[in-house]
Structure formats: structure tokens, C-alpha cells
Amino acid sequence: MPPADPFFSTFHEWIEIFMHRSMCRFIHHARQSGLSMSMIGTLFHLHHKESMGVTDLGEHLGVTSAAASQMLDRLVQLGLIQRSEDPEDRRVKILVLTEKGFQALEEGMRAQQGWIKELSDTLSAEEKDKITSAMNLMIEKVNQIS
Amino acid sequence: MPPADPFFSTFHEWIEIFMHRSMCRFIHHARQSGLSMSMIGTLFHLHHKESMGVTDLGEHLGVTSAAASQMLDRLVQLGLIQRSEDPEDRRVKILVLTEKGFQALEEGMRAQQGWIKELSDTLSAEEKDKITSAMNLMIEKVNQIS
């Protein structure tokens, strides 16, 4: 059990609400784009990891490197990632998200956000300011921790 | 293009950060639990929809009712949902999340939250209060819109 800190319990409650509102639509969108769970995991992973090898990626996804390699074939074919040789160690491949891959991620995240407009409509200008300011604070801090 | 409202742009930026931090771990956890994308979508859907029929669920997931029915077999077998006859119309099945199903969802969401501790450590008590209060405001408002 985590501590009964009001920060954590509120955060947890908010995440629950956020996920419940967002995930259905996100999954729906992913399926329609023809992206599997592994592919989505890969796009997210490459986005905040800059670059990584095939085996490492597979481990993170919980599949074999063979499976990762095959899935990467499809992502390359879709133009969502770029796979190139690592000049430091030519056995290794460097994987990076392409602009198109980045946009595919963005689109998926935008797909879930209809309900935020609804939320916004119930808020006064001061309330929006308060929330915006709190989020900016979190954004600033979270950028420092990695 | 959505309006260049600072509320929306900040919210969007925050979602991006949140998703990138959370989704990899969430997907990893889902795979290890043996849950498919449809299963996860179903658990989320049933959690905030109370109850719904098989065909409706399939439509929401973007699959046929046959596929939904087969997937529900597995979820029932895993004890994550309960499937029972609707007394009002005995052709229809009522689907509800079991306690175990609810806990599986909770677990998945908890799996992603390690980084929140890190974020918390960078915040002063007043900063936490500010964020907690803004989130409570959103929670209160969002509960009114559905």
C-alpha cells in the first residue's frame, strides 16, 4: 500500500478518471490504424528513449528479439520508424521514430481528447488558470527528472 | 487545429508527457497478464459503463459481435467479468466487471506510476497542495459531465 498522502491519492484518482476516459478511444484508434499492441509500445518507447537496439526493445515489450525484428519490419514498411546500422558496433541497429511515426502517436493521443472540451466548458476562467498553472508546474518539474 | 487556448495547449502537453511515461509500462504489464488490446478495452469500458451488451461492446471496440463473444469467454474464464442474462430481454447478456476484474485494472494503472514518486520528490509542500487542489477541481467537474 502506498502512503495515504493526499497528493498521491488525488493523483491516483485523477489517473483513473483520465485512463477510463481516454483508453477506449485510444485503443479504438490504434486498431483502426492497424497498429498492434507491440507496435504502439514501440512508438511510445522510441519517442522518449531517443534510440535503442532491437534486443533491448524486445525485452521492454516482453517478446523475443526475433519477434521484435519482425514487427520492426512492418513499422519500417509503414514509414513510422527508421532502422540503421550503429557505426560504433555494426552488429547493432539504431531505431528512431520518423516524423510520420511521431505524428501517428500525436494523432492517437488527440483521438482521446474530446471529453476535455466538455470539461473545459464547465470551468470558469479562473479555474482554468489554476489548472493550467498547476500543469505547467508539473511539466517543468517532470522535465527535470530524466 | 484546436484553438490556441493556453488551457488546451498545456493540457495537451501534459497528456503527451503522461502517456509517454505511462504507456510503455502499461503495455508491458498487460502483455504479461495475458490480456489483449480488446480485453483491456473491455475492462476499461465496463468500468465506466456499468453494464452493456455484447454487440454494443463489439462496436465500441471495432470488432464483430462474434469476436466480442469469443473474447468475453476468455474474460469470464479468467474471472474478470460476469456475463448474465438480462431479465428484461433474455436475448441480451449483461456484462459487469467482477471485483477481480476491477483489481486487474487497478494493478495495470499502478504499474505505471513509479515516476510519480520521482515527480513528487521534486515538489515542495505548497506545490503539492496547489496540484492536488487543481486535480480535485477537475475530478469534481468531470464527474458532473456524464
Place this chain on the structure above:
DNA sequence: CTTTATAATTAAGCGATCTTAATTATTAAA
């Protein structure tokens, strides 16, 4: 009462996505 419509399931088949095992290419070690 008979016919039609609807909800869910079952069955058969197909393609996607895994797995293991073998292969190729490169690097590190003996």
C-alpha cells in the same frame, strides 16, 4: 399463430504475431 427481426453463440478458416532454432555478420577474447 406464424413470420420476421434481433442478440448471442458456434464453427471453420485466415492472417497476424508469437516462439524456437538455425543463420549471418560483427566484435571480443584466447
Place this chain on the structure above:
DNA sequence: TTTAATAATTAAGATCGCTTAATTATAAAG
């Protein structure tokens, strides 16, 4: 330089999750 280790890929086969089509059960309409 030969041998061993590592990274990625390829190939073959198994399994999963989907589709369509047929089936069963119930409800609504004629």
C-alpha cells in the same frame, strides 16, 4: 589467427484473434 560471444535476421511452425456464415433462442410484428 582462431575461437567464442553477441546482435540481428530468417525460416518453420504454433497459437491467437479476427472474419464470415450458420445456428439457437427470444422478442416483436403481421
